[in-house]
Amino acid sequence: MKNYKRSVCSTCSYVSFCSLTTDKSNISSCSEYLHRLDEEYPQITKVPIEILRSSDGENNKNLVLI
Amino acid sequence: MVTKTLKKKRVLKQGMLENVMRQFNHAADSIDLNPNIRKILEMTNNELVVHFPVRMDNGEVEVFTGYRVQHNNALGPYKGGLRYHATVDIDAARALAMWMTWKTSLAGLPYGGAKGGIQLNPKKYSHSELERITRRFTYALGDNIGPELDIPAPDVNTNAQTMAWILDTYMSTKPPAERSMNMHVVTGKPIGAGGSEGRDRATGYGVFLTIKFWAEQKKVDLRNRKFIVQGFGNVGYWTSHFLEKEGAILTAVQDASGTILNEKGISVDSLLAYSDANNRSIYGFAGAKSLDSSEFFGLDCDIIVPAALGNQITADNAKKIKAYLIAEGANGPTDVEAEEILLKKGIDIIPDILCNSGGVIGSYFEWLQNRNGEIWQLDEVMAKLEKKLKESFFKVMETAKIRNVDMRSAAFIIAIERLEEAYVQRGIFP
Structure with missing residues (x-):
């Protein structure tokens, strides 16, 4: 939320590892946008381990490795 | 320090609006648009900001801010989505409303352009809170929306369920004999609540x-x-x-x-x-x-x-x-x-304005079915979509050829010329 005030990325479930763009500061629409409320159950995001290795790990507390 | 922050915010805020205006000005220049009509199209017709209270699950009351910007209705009722997001504000709504005007005009639909939403972070609210927020927002909008005035549709964080709540609330504010005449106040509804086959695709x-x-x-x-x-x-x-x-x-x-x-x-x-x-x-x-x-x-x-x-x-x-x-x-x-x-x-x-216009054309078909009391089969919807899109596509190709411009410029030219024609024929009241 703090980093992407002008962007729908701010509440997107994919924000921590999205590969579509490096500039998430001003995105007004996205077909990949997925909000937590769209799902029946709490979000469990699966990401490949390579992506986790390359990220800072800050947002990965709830992620499940595949 | 404060000045710096404000400056930065302004630049970011205007990005989307500037982009839409640049495309408009480029097309307006190339067709030598009547300066009086340019003045009209540069501005939005109506901008509504509503603040409304909603009781949360914990018993506390929270006040929300909702927006609806109606850019232009020279060609028909305003049409555009409602989004629930922290980034919703008047500038974003203005830019997106203007964008909708060009899109509906190019598609040859009897619609103008609008956009709106509520500034909130939906992940903070429960399903029942979102229902109450939606219903109270609809009530706050009152008769500023309507099946022949302004027809909202789903957008970021809103879906068929949101539209069903809006429909139900809007209908409930009407006298019993008029309620079923208002099914087309929103599009993108669930099929069971007046939605159209084929809207998904x-x-x-x-x-x-x-x-x-x-x-x-x-x-x-x-x-x-x-x-x-x-x-x-x-x-x-x-x-x-x-x-x-x-x-x-x-x-x-x-x-x-x-x-x-x-x-x-x-x-x-x-x-x-x-x-x-x-x-x-x-x-x-x-x-x-x-x-x-x-x-x-x-x-x-x-x-x-x-x-x-x-x-x-x-x-x-x-x-x-x-x-x-x-x-x-x-x-x-x-x-x-x-x-x-x-x-x-x-x-x-x-160009996007042509390429992804199937969605708004699908919305138009849903509106038409509700308005005429009809239910079309999937193949009928798809055939009509093809016919409508074919007209737009070949008009763009023809304009691109005649004026020797790219397809995007041609699309904007067609959209703006259609609006210009409407204003020239109707004149300006009084």
Whole structure:
């Protein structure tokens, strides 16, 4: 939320590892946008381990490795 | 320090509006638009800001801010989405409302343009809180929306359920004898509550159709042509589905989770099944190998369908593009510099305002069915969509040829000329 005030990325479930763009500061629409409320159950995001290795790990507390 | 923060915020806020205005001014200049009509179209007609209280699950009351900007209604009732997001504000609503005016005008629909929403972070609210927020917002909008005045539709974080709540609330404010006359106050409803068959696939089918029309025009056979898709959401999937049915081969897909490639072809429905079972992620699909995201746009293919984000094709990757057609399923995927490079290279771009207009045309069909008390079958909806889109597409091609401009400029010219004609014929009251 703090980093992407002008962007729908701010509440997107994919924000921590999205590969579509490096500039998430001003995105007004996205077909990949997925909000937590769209799902029946709490979000469990699966990401490949390579992506986790390359990220800072800050947002990965709830992620499940595949 | 304070001054610096404000300055930065203003620049960011105006980005979207500036972009829409730049496209408008470019087209207005090229057709030498009547200066009085330019004055009208540069401004929005109505801007409504509502503050309304809602009781939360814990018993506390929270006050929300909702927006509805109605840009222009020279061609018919205002039409545009409602989004629930922290970034919703008056500037964003203005830009997107203006964008809707051009889109409905180009599509030849009897609509104007509008946009709105509520400034909130929906993940903070429960389902029942969101229902109460939606109903109270609808009540606050009152008769500023209406089936013959302003027709909202789903957008970011709003869906068919949201539309059903709006419909129910709006109808409840009317006298009993008038209630069923108001089914078309919103589009994008669930099928059981007045929604239309085919609305789910309308945008993707529209993207496919524009590619098909382009191929017919250029005498290109789509069979065995390779295409790549960015974004495997609703638009990306349906576009791929129909292209595959036509004999084209999907060779690469990129989504938020990564990029996959199989030069021999990726089965669209197998990928959808995998994605559905894998939390909407294509990464790890067995029928393809993974690829670095930066290589995506430079892949060897005939058609690129960017169907996810804006500003994806830039000066950096435009030079590497080998495809001869870009079909913009997303809004604004090609930036200005990239477009110049692509056009110089002879690559055709089917502009977003035309390419992804199947969605709003599908909404129009839902509105028409409700208005006339009809229920159309899926094949009927698809046939009508094809007819409508064909008209727009060939009008754009013809204008591009006559005026010697690219397809995007032609699309804007048609949209603005239609509005100009309406104003010239009707005059200005009083």
